[in-house]
Each structure stands twice: as C-alpha cells, then as structure tokens.
Amino acid sequence: MSDTATKAKPVTILQAINTAIADAMAADDTVIVLGEDVADPEDGGVVGVTKGLSTRFGEHRVRSTPIAEQAIIGAAIGASLVGYKPVAEIMLMNFTTVAMDMIVNHAAKLRFMSGGQTNVPIVIRTMTGTGFGSGGQHCDYLEAWFAHTPGMKVVAPSNAADAYGLMRAAINDPDPVLYIENLPAYWTPGEAPEPGHIVPLGKASVVKEGTDVTIISYSRVLTEVVAAVEEMEAAGVSAEIIDLRTISPWDKETVFASVAKTGRCLITHEAVTEFGIGAEIAATLQSEFFGKLKAPVGRLGAPYAPVPFSKPLESAYAPTAKRIAQAAISLTK
Amino acid sequence: MSDTATKAKPVTILQAINTAIADAMAADDTVIVLGEDVADPEDGGVVGVTKGLSTRFGEHRVRSTPIAEQAIIGAAIGASLVGYKPVAEIMLMNFTTVAMDMIVNHAAKLRFMSGGQTNVPIVIRTMTGTGFGSGGQHCDYLEAWFAHTPGMKVVAPSNAADAYGLMRAAINDPDPVLYIENLPAYWTPGEAPEPGHIVPLGKASVVKEGTDVTIISYSRVLTEVVAAVEEMEAAGVSAEIIDLRTISPWDKETVFASVAKTGRCLITHEAVTEFGIGAEIAATLQSEFFGKLKAPVGRLGAPYAPVPFSKPLESAYAPTAKRIAQAAISLTK
Amino acid sequence: MTSNYAPDGATQLEIYKRVALLKANDERSRKVIMNGRLVMPYYSYRGQEVIPSAMATALTDDDYWVTIYRGIHDMLAKGMPLKDLWAEIAGRVDGTCKGKGGPMHLTYPKKGIMVTTGIVGSSMPIANGIAWGSQLSGNGRVAVATFGDGASNIGAFHESLNMAAVWKLPVIFLCQNNLYGEHTTYEKATSAKRVADRAVAYNMPGVRVNGNDPIEMFAAAREAVERARAGEGPTLIEAMTFRFHGHVFGDADAYMDKAQKKAAMEADPAPIFRARLIAEGIATEEQLAAIEADIETQIDEAVEFALASPFPELDELTKDVYAQGAAA
Amino acid sequence: MTSNYAPDGATQLEIYKRVALLKANDERSRKVIMNGRLVMPYYSYRGQEVIPSAMATALTDDDYWVTIYRGIHDMLAKGMPLKDLWAEIAGRVDGTCKGKGGPMHLTYPKKGIMVTTGIVGSSMPIANGIAWGSQLSGNGRVAVATFGDGASNIGAFHESLNMAAVWKLPVIFLCQNNLYGEHTTYEKATSAKRVADRAVAYNMPGVRVNGNDPIEMFAAAREAVERARAGEGPTLIEAMTFRFHGHVFGDADAYMDKAQKKAAMEADPAPIFRARLIAEGIATEEQLAAIEADIETQIDEAVEFALASPFPELDELTKDVYAQGAAA
Ligand SMILES: Cc1ncc(C[n+]2csc(CCOP(=O)(O)OP(=O)(O)O)c2C)c(N)n1
Ligand SMILES: Cc1ncc(C[n+]2csc(CCOP(=O)(O)OP(=O)(O)O)c2C)c(N)n1
Ligand SMILES: [Mg+2]
Ligand SMILES: [Mg+2]
Numbered sequence A, B: 001m002s003d004t005a006t007k008a009k010p011v012t013i014l015q016a017i018n019t020a021i022a023d024a025m026a027a028d029d030t031v032i033v034l035g036e037d038v039a040d041p042e043d044g045g046v047v048g049v050t051k052g053l054s055t056r057f058g059e060h061r062v063r064s065t066p067i068a069e070q071a072i073i074g075a076a077i078g079a080s081l082v083g084y085k086p087v088a089e090i091m092l093m094n095f096t097t098v099a100m101d102m103i104v105n106h107a108a109k110l111r112f113m114s115g116g117q118t119n120v121p122i123v124i125r126t127m128t129g130t131g132f133g134s135g136g137q138h139c140d141y142l143e144a145w146f147a148h149t150p151g152m153k154v155v156a157p158s159n160a161a162d163a164y165g166l167m168r169a170a171i172n173d174p175d176p177v178l179y180i181e182n183l184p185a186y187w188t189p190g191e192a193p194e195p196g197h198i199v200p201l202g203k204a205s206v207v208k209e210g211t212d213v214t215i216i217s218y219s220r221v222l223t224e225v226v227a228a229v230e231e232m233e234a235a236g237v238s239a240e241i242i243d244l245r246t247i248s249p250w251d252k253e254t255v256f257a258s259v260a261k262t263g264r265c266l267i268t269h270e271a272v273t274e275f276g277i278g279a280e281i282a283a284t285l286q287s288e289f290f291g292k293l294k295a296p297v298g299r300l301g302a303p304y305a306p307v308p309f310s311k312p313l314e315s316a317y318a319p320t321a322k323r324i325a326q327a328a329i330s331l332t333k
Numbered sequence C, D: 001m002t003s004n005y006a007p008d009g010a011t012q013l014e015i016y017k018r019v020a021l022l023k024a025n026d027e028r029s030r031k032v033i034m035n036g037r038l039v040m041p042y043y044s045y046r047g048q049e050v051i052p053s054a055m056a057t058a059l060t061d062d063d064y065w066v067t068i069y070r071g072i073h074d075m076l077a078k079g080m081p082l083k084d085l086w087a088e089i090a091g092r093v094d095g096t097c098k099g100k101g102g103p104m105h106l107t108y109p110k111k112g113i114m115v116t117t118g119i120v121g122s123s124m125p126i127a128n129g130i131a132w133g134s135q136l137s138g139n140g141r142v143a144v145a146t147f148g149d150g151a152s153n154i155g156a157f158h159e160s161l162n163m164a165a166v167w168k169l170p171v172i173f174l175c176q177n178n179l180y181g182e183h184t185t186y187e188k189a190t191s192a193k194r195v196a197d198r199a200v201a202y203n204m205p206g207v208r209v210n211g212n213d214p215i216e217m218f219a220a221a222r223e224a225v226e227r228a229r230a231g232e233g234p235t236l237i238e239a240m241t242f243r244f245h246g247h248v249f250g251d252a253d254a255y256m257d258k259a260q261k262k263a264a265m266e267a268d269p270a271p272i273f274r275a276r277l278i279a280e281g282i283a284t285e286e287q288l289a290a291i292e293a294d295i296e297t298q299i300d301e302a303v304e305f306a307l308a309s310p311f312p313e314l315d316e317l318t319k320d321v322y323a324q325g326a327a328a
Helices: A013-027 A053-057 A069-081 A093-107 A143-147 A160-172 A221-227 A229-234 A252-262 A277-288 A311-315 A321-331 B013-027 B053-057 B069-081 B093-107 B143-147 B160-172 B221-227 B229-234 B252-262 B277-288 B311-315 B321-331 C009-034 C050-057 C072-078 C082-089 C123-137 C155-167 C195-202 C214-229 C258-266 C269-279 C285-308 C314-318 D009-034 D050-057 D072-078 D082-089 D123-137 D155-167 D195-202 D214-229 D258-266 D269-279 D285-308 D314-318
Strands: A031-035 A062-064 A085-092 A123-128 A153-155 A177-182 A205-208 A213-217 A239-243 A246-248 A265-272 A298-302 B031-035 B062-064 B085-092 B123-128 B153-155 B177-182 B205-208 B213-217 B239-243 B246-248 B265-272 B298-302 C064-068 C113-117 C143-148 C171-177 C206-210 C235-240 D064-068 D113-117 D143-148 D171-177 D206-210 D235-240
Touching (some): A013 A031, A013 A085, A013 A160, A013 A177, A031 A053, A031 A069, A053 A062, A069 A085, A069 A093, A069 C113, A069 C123, A085 A093, A093 A123, A093 A143, A093 A177, A093 B093, A093 C123, A123 A160, A143 A265, A143 A277, A143 B143, A213 A221, A213 A252, A213 A321, A221 A229, A221 A239, A221 A265, A221 A321, A229 A239, A229 A321, A239 A252, A252 A277, A265 A277, A265 A321, A277 A298, A277 B277, A277 B298, A298 A321, A298 B277, B013 B031, B013 B053, B013 B085, B013 B160, B013 B177, B031 B053, B031 B069, B069 B085, B069 B093, B069 D113, B085 B093, B093 B123, B093 B143, B093 B177, B093 D113, B093 D123, B143 B153, B143 B177, B143 B265, B143 B277, B153 B160, B205 B221, B205 B252, B213 B221, B213 B252, B213 B321, B221 B229, B221 B239, B221 B321, B229 B239, B229 B321, B252 B265, B265 B277, B277 B298, C009 C050, C009 C072, C009 C214, C009 C269, C050 C072, C050 C143, C050 C214, C050 C269, C064 C123, C072 C082, C072 C113, C082 C285, C113 C123, C123 C155, C123 C171, C155 C195, C155 D155, C171 C195, C171 C214, C195 C235, C195 D195, C206 C214, C214 C235, D009 D285, D050 D072, D050 D143, D050 D171, D050 D214, D050 D269, D072 D082, D072 D113, D123 D143, D123 D155, D123 D171, D155 D195, D171 D195, D195 D206, D195 D235, D206 D214, D214 D235
Parallel strands (some): A123 A177, A153 A177, A213 A239, A265 A298, B031 B062, B031 B085, B085 B123, B123 B177, B153 B177, B213 B239, B213 B265, B265 B298, C171 C235, C206 C235, D064 D113, D064 D143, D143 D171, D171 D235, D206 D235
Antiparallel strands (some): A153 A246, A205 A239, B153 B246
16 A cells, blocks of 8 residues: 555544445445435434435435334345345344344345356445443344355454455455444544555455464454553563454465464454354364464453443453453463 | 163154153143144144144144244243243244344343343244255254354254253253254154153263264264264274264263363264354364364364255255265374 | 226236146146156145236336245246246256256346245345335336235335335235145234235235236236336235145145135136136137147146256355355 | 223322333433443433323233333333332442343333343334233233334334234233434334324224323223233334434434424423323322422432442353353
C-alpha cells in the first residue's frame, strides 16, 4: 500500500465497513443492502453501520426490513439468484439461530445441489461480542457452526483496514460469506484503507513476527493478543501473532509457515473453547507437525458456559491480554 | 446385566427407542411426547418410532403437532418449566435449523440465565444419516453445533440396548438432551435391553479391546468400525473400539485410558471432518498425550461438501469399513 | 370475480397438454420405481396436476418458480425438459444438477425454475428475493412460490407473506392444499378455516379456488400474475386438491380416510378435464390421443436416456461447493 | 363487548398501585443509569404501564407470564420483589438470577415469571408449553406471553398462535403495540392494518384495545383470562400504547416523529388515570400520595440493597450450566 493522504487519517472499524459497502454500491449497481433498521429513516442501523447509504443510493437498494430473519436471508438468497449482490444484516449473531435454515440448508448448498447452475453471492453481516452487559442471548461467537458448514465462508476482521478490505472481497465473492463484526470494537480507530483495498478471502496476516510461539486469533481478541506482547516480552517470550481474518477457509499456508518456525502455537478466541475454531486448528497442527512441536498446541477460549451478565463475570469470560500472555508463556516452559 | 429371557430376543433400534419411551411414560406421568405425526392417527411418526404410544397413553400426552419446529421446541421447553418431561421430535436433523433459537438461546441457557431457578429437562429426538438418497437437505450430522453449545447434552446410540438405555437416561436427565437417531440403522437388530436399563450420560463403552490403535466413533459409523476389524486384523493391527454414545460431555476417562494403552487414535464420524467432533477429541488428545503418541491423531469424516444425491457419490460420502480400516492401518505404519 | 380471466379454448388446450404430461410422468415414475429400475424418495403429485398446469400457462418462460420436494409437476409444467429431469432423478451426469441434487433439488434456471427445496416453508422467503430482483430491475418478471397446506403453519410462511405485502413484491404464493401434511390432516394442524383467510393478516388478496378446475385455477392465476406485473403486489392462492397417493412412495397411507380418498380419485381432474374438452369441442379425441401418445414416447426416451447416462465421477463430491473446488 | 368485565373501584385502585410502581421504577432506573450508578442495557417501558398493570390484576399469583427484554413493567406488575429485581440488574448475588441473567433475563418462578427472553418472538412458543402443562394437569393456570408489535412479524408468532388455537391452550398473547420496533415504525414493518386482525388467521378471538385505558385494558384481559380458564382457548390482545423514550437507553430517537411523541407524552396514561380515580372518588389525593411515597421508599431501599449486595464469585461462571457444574 502506498502512503497516500487517505491512509493518514485514522478511521474506526464502523466507518470502514460503512465506506466499504458504499464504495461497493457506487462501483456496482447490483450491490443492495437489507436488514432491520438499515435505511436512514431508521438511523442506518442500531449503531449506524449503514448510515447514509439509503440517502445516497435510495430506499430501493437499501431496505429496512420487518423483524423476520428468515425472510431477510431468504430475500438475500433470492435476489442473489437473479444477479444481485445483497449485503444482509442479521443484527446480532445470536439471531442467526432464527435464520439457520436459510443460511445452512439453502445459501450454503444451492450451488452444490444445483450442480453449479446457481450460486449465492451474498454477504451476511452480523455483530456480536461481550463487553456491553447484554447477557446470555446477545454476545455469542458462533463462527464454528458456519465453519462446519461446507459452502459458507466466514470472515472476522480485527481492524479498520481489514474490515474494509474483507468487506469488498466478501461482496465480490461468488459464494455466501458470513462477515462477523464485534460490537465493542466498532469504535476502535485504525489506519484508513485505500479506496478499493481488497483483503483476499482465505489469507491471514502476520501482525507481528516472533520466534518462540505462534499466537492465532481473529476479531476483537486479536487486540488482546497484541496487548499481551509486553508481558510476554518481559518474560522473554517472543510471540509471532497471526490474524486469521478468514476463519473458513483458514490460511493453512501462513499458519504452517509460522508454526514451522516457532514450534509452538496458541489459538485464542471469544467463543467457548470446546468444539471451537481452535479445535480444528489444533487437530490439524498436531497432525501436520507430528513429533516436531515443542509444546502441545494451546487453546484459550471462553469457559463452557453461556455469557453471564454480572460485570465481573462478563469480564472474566472472554480471553484477556493477561490470560493470553500467561497461556503463551506457559507453553514455553 | 443378567441373562434374562428379555435379553434373548433381539430388537431393532427403532423398537428399543419406542419401548424406552413407553416404559418411561408408564413409570412417570409427567413424560409427554410431541412432534409431527407422532400420534397413532398419524401412524406414530413417519417411520413409526412412536407407534402405539398415543393409543396407550392418550392424545393428551402424545401429540401430533403442526409443521412448526419453533413451536414444537417452545412447547417442550414451556412444559418442562412447569414439571413435565417432554420428548420432542424434530423429524430430521436438518430441520433443527428452524428451531435453533429455541434450542440454543433458550433450552440450553435458561438454567444459567435464571441463576439455577429453572431448568429444562427435555429430550429432543432427531433422525439423520445418508443411505436413502435424500440428498442435500435431509442427511446432515450437525452434532458439533450442539456440542459447542454449553447447556446442551448430545447422545447418539449405535445399537438397540444403548438406544434404550440412553433414552431412559436422557428422559431422567434434568437438562436438555439432543438424542440423535440414524435413519438407515433403525432396523438393525441387537440384543434387547432389560426393562429399566440405563446407560449413564457421559459414559462411553469399549466395544472391543485391542492394543495398537483406538478407534472412536458413535451412531451408525460405529457399525462400520466393527466391520473394519477383519481387514485390520488381516493387516496385523489390533484395534480397540470405543463407542462414545454421549458426544457431549464426552467420556475423557475411557478415551484417555485407551489411548494411554494404544498410543494411537482415529476418530471417525459421518459429519464433515472439518470443525467436527473429531477436531475437539484430537485437540484434547494431542495436549493430554503430548510426546507420548506413536502417530498423529487421525480423523475420518465426510468430505467438506453437502450430501450428494447420486448413489455412487452418496456411498462415498460417509466413512466405510474399508476406508476406516485403511486409515487405522496407516496410523500404525 | 374470475370470469374476466377465464381461459379461452386454445389456452385450455395448453393447460391440458401440461396436465397430460404431468399425469403420464407421475404414472411412469411410480412404475419405474415399482419395477426397481430407479431408487429414490418419490413424492407423488398425482391428483394435483391441474394447479401447476394452469399456473404455468398464465406465466411466460421468463417468470420464476420456486418449488418443493413434491414439485416435479411444477417443474414439468414450467418447462423442465424430461431428459434433464429423468437423468437427474436417476442421479446421472446428464441430469439438470449433474445428479447431485436429486428429486428434491431439481433446478433449471433456463426456464426460471430457480430452487427446489426439501424444507417445508422455505420456498417462500427465497421467492420474495427473486421478486425483489424483478422489482429492482423493472423486468416485469413474476415469481411463484409453491407450498403445501401444512407449510402454511410454519414461521417462514408468515415472515414471507408479511415482507412481500409490505414491499409490494411481484410474487404469488400458491398453496396446493391437498388436505394432508405428511400423515396429518389439514384440520389437525391448521387453525384457519381456510389458508386463504390468512391473507387478511397481510392485507393481501387471498382466494381459495378449486385447484382441480382448470377454468377457476387459471383465472385466479392470471389475475394474480396481472396484479404482480402491474406492481400491485402479492397474492395468496389456496388451490384445493387431493393427493391420490401416500406422502412418499412406499407410504402405506393407513392414516388417510378411505372414503374421502375414493371419492377424490373418482373425481380425478385429468380425465374430467379431458372429457370436457372433447364435449365442448375444444379438442377431438384423436387430437388428445395423439398428444398423449407423443408424451408417452417422450417419456420413454427420457427414461432410456437417463438410464443410459453415466453416474458422476467421484471427484464431483467436492466440486460445486464453492466457485472453484472445495475451500478446505 | 367489554362492559361485563369492567373493573370496579377497588380493582381500579389495584391497577393504579401497579401503574404507580412501574412509573416510579422506570423513572428511577433512568436516573440511576444517568448518574452512572448502574451500567446496563435498559429498555424503558415508560408510557406502557397500564397494560401489564391491568393484565396482572386480572390474574392470580399462580398464573404464568413470559416476557421480553422490555419487560420490567411486566415483572413488577406480576409481583417480582423490587429488591430481587434491582440486585439482579446490578449484577449482584442477591439478584433473582444471582446476577447472571441481568435486565434481559429476569426470572421469578415464585410469582409465575418463568422466562424473560431477549429474542424477538420467543416468548410465545414457550408460553404455549407452559399452557400445555396447565391443560395436562388441569390446574386452571393461565399463561400470558407478552411481545411487541414488531414481534408480530416474526415466524415464532405465527407458529405459536396456530398451535395454541389448534390445541385450545389457556394462553393469552398480549401484544404491546407501541408503534415502533426498534427504529422502524409499525407501518413500515407490518402489513396488517391491526395486529388484532391477524387473529383471523388462527380462528381465534382477537381484539385491539386502548392499552393506556385501564378500564378497556382490564376488561379485555379479564375476558381473555376467563376464556382461557374455561378451556375455550387462546386470545390475541393488541394493546395500543406508546414508548416515551428511545428503544434502549442512550438511543437518540431521531427516527421518532416529534409531534406524535409530544402528543403521546401529553396523554401520559399514569397521571390521567390518577386524576380520574380522584375525580370519580375512587381514591383521595392523600391516599394516592401515600401509596406513591411508599413506593419511593421501597425503591430507595431496593436500590441501596442492590448496590450493597456483593458481586458473584468467579466460580459462578461455570455453575448452573448443568445440574451439577459444567459438563465439559
Ligand atoms: C421444516 C420441515 N419440517 C418437517 C419436514 C418434513 N416434511 C416433509 S413434507 C412434510 C409435509 C408437508 O405438508 P404440506 O406442506 O401440506 O405439503 P404436501 O407434502 O402435502 O405437498 C413434512 C412435515 C420438512 N421437510 N421440513
Ligand atoms: C430475533 C431477533 N431479531 C432482532 C432482535 C433485535 N431487536 C431487539 S428489540 C427489537 C424491536 C422489537 O420491537 P417490538 O416487537 O415492537 O417490541 P418493543 O421493543 O417495541 O417493545 C429488535 C429488532 C432481537 N432481539 N431478536
Ligand atoms: Mg399437503
Ligand atoms: Mg414495538
């Protein structure tokens, strides 16, 4: 990326997503947006991610919907079958539970079941994450379900530039992509992406190089990993940090190269550990690097429990910089 | 178990489930049944699993429902909150997608979110499995989603006696249990369970002892594992076979004891490999037995694709005895 | 109300050609399965032929249709070629989905058959999206979602009809009310006296018609199509009919009322329609016999074509999951 | 139709006591949050107090209620003690859910408050099951499911009302129509002229009432309760009201019609009800002032109790997942 003026001014993740959708809509008339409250008379979404889009592109292309997640995803699928590229919002990830039939039995499978005659180029945006005291039904990270669903792709940006680049890539992609946003991280500022910046799906980024342990994460927890560097360095541990960016298909090449170098790996995410994304990566690594690892692959996720409301409990739920540092350090002992 | 006459006469898995529910209903008035077509005027279910129950216990306790999976699970949850023990049928596992909100956001979480004031003692029966040419939307094994859901328990019997014993245990259990039935295996005969036979949740069974490799499976694929023994023995490989029976919480004690002995492990199931049950078990084992395994933990599931219709493709989808034997043998090479 | 839209003689003949094709194809399908030449889950639509025949005659090739597992009648009426269909249900490479979809997931976009779903209720949300596409591009194409009476009790029905009405989408919700949802009767599952009554909940026109009567069915279809094309939004049509056989091939149908079934089969809409066409001079016995003979020949050819077509190679297992091969 | 069920003076006073409690509690909640003494997602119900006050007055303690995120008015009306409530929304061990549920998941089975859900539409399927329990045991207890106007467009609404009608369940579907679903107006999301019209789709009695009028609201509630207890099945009540504040605390409510909002706030049902009670001699100013003062004291105590209660220990994180500790 060149050092343009655009890059100098920091933007938030929220703004980056907004700009990415706007740029895609400006570039391609077939990009359309739907979801609860997404149009401007409804404030462009509950936190304003789609603000300005309906004013600029019209309420035909940017539609607020009834509260009806099956109808939302169904409408997106149908429009995609006849040449449109819908960006559908399911307000919170827990509400994907209402639309699982449309996502899993239909969006993910129509290409295969039609023998390649049709495809479903939709993006499903959804937000989640602990931190705002929303309790048990509003904060789950369910990405493992969708990664376990052939036909779906799953992305989860951790910063503004990736948020932009992954959104542009997701909209371009000919297959359904679940795009996971983190609620508390929306206002995290970061380097502004250049217009048209693309982050290819399936490509991780090495956020920081290191020699002792590879730490893999994505979405908001990546920020905790970065914040853990100081404590790890104080303990003499040099961590290589990988932002997965795309959870499925995950970038085996980048991960393997890193683990080949460090011989140790920790995967950390906000979803519960058991049967989570970390399980697949650990299972793959123990096979790929059999006999070559210096420590067992570590996993650090949420405890096997719903998200609690009470602040001290909620704060102890998702991985923190402190616990990540400890887990990483312990792998080197 | 004593050698009673009851045990002598073989029963099918279908009959065992039917008898288990009937025995539970006879023993406890609060056990009730609901689902599409489950009552006798509707033939006791599409394949007759609940046949005879409404005639014997009345249509108040055994109710055919509208085609409305959210309403079915909601009704089960509600009744369970006021002292009943509903056994709800979601005809096919792919239709759980319609009821995911009720299952995941509600059944699994109400105990936790209420701080233990309420609990949801329901059993959700569902069937699935390739083999009958039903194609992409009727055969998925989605157990990994539910295992990733704190608050749920997941069981999947492979034979008639376990089918009975797990059903009785699931109905007794104070928390929600997903009970997975395999369609083509319904008519597999097996040793009849004694009335009242209980298979405790969370306890695996060692189906066959062996020394070289532990093979872990559940549901119909367990039968393929057993069928693979001959080929493995011909190759000089002695397999210890574990039927997980309960997928979540899985029996670490039994699995660890076996792997401690064999030093090798293969996990095989009909769900797609990636992000499946095998991933969690492999991830756990590589950590527990770090440096002690003689081979990487192997996984053999379905390919990362929807279920195909065409017979040769469908037959190649789920693990077969032949491919299991090959995978197990290759771990010993 | 339907008289403005009644079909003329030529249109009736068009409808009949479809009815004859559908009826012959169902009979052949059951025979082929019975003889063990094909193995598949087969959902007979025998008795329901007039509904899609009249509906499709009111549409053009460009219009869209989303159907369900019990939908081969819909697909044939909308123009899916017999060979593509038979090769698909035989699981062969020449099938419209290369054998990968099978009888519950036949797709043929060339004639607007966009999705066949095996999930009750799921035709409707997708048809809405297709209709939204028509609305956005202004191409005037109508989308039909077909579904059963049982499906009118599932959440997706409600969400879809509400969204279609609020957005005034050019979509037609065609309920084929055959009085049973699997083994359960309409009354035992459905609180509304008539599915059509539910249109009130969406401030949408809703009509119950005799789906076995080609005149009545066509008129309702034509009116709904005109409304949709004129930008006046969706219509709910409840077409009354009867499913002559069990839910799925092999089902012993013990749960069906014997007398009701006997009466319905005696009122078989296909021969009644046929007799009327002759009686009213719209067609001659010879003409219809020739049409029917031609259909039999076409089906013969399609069956043989299908059974001669090869099965897909095993590498098809992981193709078409994503644009290029599998991702993981 | 409602006159047979009109509340007498004593009943009106009972309703008013609840209204006063609810109103005071909402005002205090917003103040406590504003002052930074508590942090939580808070869904103000200010303006909607009469609906649950009248409904709860028509019930007994043994009857059941399933409510939603915007449901603290429902819970207080049904009898949840203030201390249990405040300690819960403060996330403390003395909360009714030990602080683990929070403001969206308060539960209090002792007074029949069985579930509070944060998922739109999900109160209804569960209320059905509770009502099925009453039907099975013959205990005569009624279940109320409350939900918003926006929720009347989601699939769970449809499935639930249909099942309740087919099974004749003793359940009352209480729609609190405050004209907005989050930021979206009723008209933009809902095709039906009135939510109550949708009852036709279930062959169920459906009535729209002025939910801000205690007489009308109580009459509708009482009639529905009697119907349910008599085994005559469910009722849909659409209670018209208005949400005085944004969807959630902190929402700038720019999307709300200013004039509409102003008019609604001027017609605040609480003071109007109060004035009428005095005007009609049902209560004196002194009596009501004493009631209100007592409420303030109780709230004072509850807030202080809550803030003095300890937070749960970290080991609570994995408790109550299953009967004994976590399973995995
Ligand atoms: C969501 C869902 N639930 C259950 C089923 C199983 N099932 C398949 S067809 C059917 C009956 C549908 O009845 P109806 O809608 O009347 O259509 P018909 O089969 O009579 O044409 C059921 C319950 C399904 N496919 N999808
Ligand atoms: C299934 C689902 N979709 C979306 C949401 C987000 N959401 C929370 S409240 C709400 C508005 C509900 O409006 P209404 O039913 O009218 O109730 P009100 O808030 O006005 O009381 C929405 C969309 C949700 N909680 N659940
Ligand atoms: Mg039907
Ligand atoms: Mg509202």
